[in-house]
Amino acid sequence: MAGTDLDEVILQREGRAGLIVLNRPAALNALTHGMVRTISDALDTWEDDDRVDTVVVTGAGDRAFCAGGDIVAIHRAATGGDPGAVEEFWRDEYRLNARIARYPKPYVALMSGIVMGGGVGVSAHGNVRIVTESTRVAMPEAGIGFVPDVGGTYLLALAPGELGTHLALTAGSVGAGDALLCGLADHFLPAERLPALLDDLAELPVHDALERHVEPAPTGSLADQRGWIDACYAAGTVEEILDRLRASGEPEAKKAVDRITANSPTAVKATLTALRRARALGPLEAVLDQEYRTSCAALSTADLAEGIRAQVIDKDRSPQWSPATLGAVEPAAVARYFAPRGAGELGLATTTPLERW
Numbered sequence: 001m002a003g004t005d006l007d008e009v010i011l012q013r014e015g016r017a018g019l020i021v022l023n024r025p026a027a028l029n030a031l032t033h034g035m036v037r038t039i040s041d042a043l044d045t046w047e048d049d050d051r052v053d054t055v056v057v058t059g060a061g062d063r064a065f066c067a068g069g070d071i072v073a074i075h076r077a078a079t080g081g082d083p084g085a086v087e088e089f090w091r092d093e094y095r096l097n098a099r100i101a102r103y104p105k106p107y108v109a110l111m112s113g114i115v116m117g118g119g120v121g122v123s124a125h126g127n128v129r130i131v132t133e134s135t136r137v138a139m140p141e142a143g144i145g146f147v148p149d150v151g152g153t154y155l156l157a158l159a160p161g162e163l164g165t166h167l168a169l170t171a172g173s174v175g176a177g178d179a180l181l182c183g184l185a186d187h188f189l190p191a192e193r194l195p196a197l198l199d200d201l202a203e204l205p206v207h208d209a210l211e212r213h214v215e216p217a218p219t220g221s222l223a224d225q226r227g228w229i230d231a232c233y234a235a236g237t238v239e240e241i242l243d244r245l246r247a248s249g250e251p252e253a254k255k256a257v258d259r260i261t262a263n264s265p266t267a268v269k270a271t272l273t274a275l276r277r278a279r280a281l282g283p284l285e286a287v288l289d290q291e292y293r294t295s296c297a298a299l300s301t302a303d304l305a306e307g308i309r310a311q312v313i314d315k316d317r318s319p320q321w322s323p324a325t326l327g328a329v330e331p332a333a334v335a336r337y338f339a340p341r342g343a344g345e346l347g348l349a350t351t352t353p354l355e356r357w
Contacts (some may be wrong), residue, residue: 009038010060015202016053018046022122025061031069031118033089039122040096043103054206055103056198057122058110062134062191065111066119069093071144071312078305083296090149090295091346093118094288097151098348101125101284106206110198111135112191116173121150124184125284128206131176132191133218137184138173144311145264145303145321147271147294147337154287157278159183161226162233168271169238170259177220188217228253238269239326264303264319265326270294270337277338285348292346294337 010021020039022029039057046052059065070089077086100107100122109123112132120139123129131137139148139156148156148168156164159182167174167182179185189197193213200209222229232244232253242260245253260268274294278287298304302322310319323329 008032008035009042011038011042013052014198016051016204017198017201018042018049018052018055019198020055020057022057022059022066025059025063028064028067028114029059029061029119030067030071031093031122033070033073033085033092036089036093036096040092040099043096043099047104052105054106054108054201056108056110056201057126058194058198059113059119062113064114064119065109065123065135066116067114068117068119069150071308074299075305075308075313078299078301078308083299086299087296087344090292093121093150094292094346095348097121097125098285098288101151103127108201108206110194111137111179111185112194116140117152118150120152120155120184124155125151128187128210129185130187130189130197130210131179131185131217132189132194133176134191135176135179135185136173137175137179138171139168140171140173142169142260142263142267142271143171144307145267145301145305145319146298146307147267147274147291149291149295151284151288151291153271153274153278153291154284155184156182157275157287161230163222163226163229165233165241165272165275166222166229166256168275169233169241169263169268170256171263172256172259174222175218175220177217178222179220180217181220181222187214189213189215225250225252232256238272241272242326261326264307264321265323266301266303266321266329266333267298267307269326269329269334270298273334273338283349289346289349290338293339293341296341296344297337297339 077083107126108128109126111123115137139152141148197213228248228250235241245257
């Protein structure tokens with residue numbers, strides 16, 4: 001199994017390691033459906049290959065591990081195209097996310113540079129997640145009229161206190177130290193050491209290779225903000241969260257208000273509901289089932305098409321949300337994100353026995 005520089009995913013075996021390189025550097029290694037299928041097939045092959053002890057995934061170029069999914073295809077589906085292709089992409093992508101979380105061999109993700117959306121899904125569910133000084137991790141979906149997916153609501157719901165709620169509603173990003181604090185990563189090492197780590201992973205058990213290179217992470221900023229974050233985001237509604245943030249008097253809380261109110265009101269409300277529900281759903285598979293509902297529902301909303309247009313297509317950064325205010329979002333508009341899909345469910349929690357993994 002090998003690849004060339006023209007492939008969207010390069011697969012090769014380096015000693016005892018199977019290496020996956022996301023290879024779309026000009027697109028910040030954003031995931032296509034073909035990439036998802038290639039990665040899934042590689043995991044199947046390497047699981048039964050006794051020569052492969054460890055799987056390592058990294059991104060080509062020096063800017064990003066992976067900046068998300070194929071946003072252009074999603075925009076096409078949200079503006080009158082056939083949603084079926086995007087729904088099938090999500091179906092395979094979310095199954096891959098669950099596969100990574102249950103993979104029986106060490107799955108090492110080198111999360112250097114930008115790690116957003118779908119990039120979180122193919123890294124942060126692994127059991128060895130490495131960040132560097134250039135890492136920026138985000139689930140920015142509310143900023144494009146979407147709801148965190150790829151198991152993002154599962155991961156953010158597990159973050160200490162209300163840190164995950166803060167990141168989800170603000171669509172904010174974090175560096176290495178805060179990624180570790182939030183449970184989105186496990187180890188830090190300087191980016192300049194990644195080539196040497198890759199060499200060692202080809203020859204050594206993961207623990208021994210890490211021991212040679214891991215360092216204490218730079219200090220993040222969220223630990224010192226836990227007081228107001230936990231108090232404000234524990235509120236029951238987005239409106240009450242905003243009231244508490246405004247009343248806190250904290251400069252960073254005021255910035256959070258500005259970021260939340262710039263996002264899609266409907267998506268922000270659906271995101272808060274998704275996070276609260278995720279805490280009670282149990283395993284990742286059940287949360288991915290819920291996320292498949294929210295993602296498919298979002299395809300038919302005006303906000304998703306408008307958010308992608310404003311942030312990605314035209315880049316005017318001035319989305320016109322519909323409705324434009326939180327108060328105008330009807331409860332039914334949020335409820336439809338979670339409505340059962342009948343035969344169209346993802347069905348991971350019911351059709352994939354956990355003991356199989």
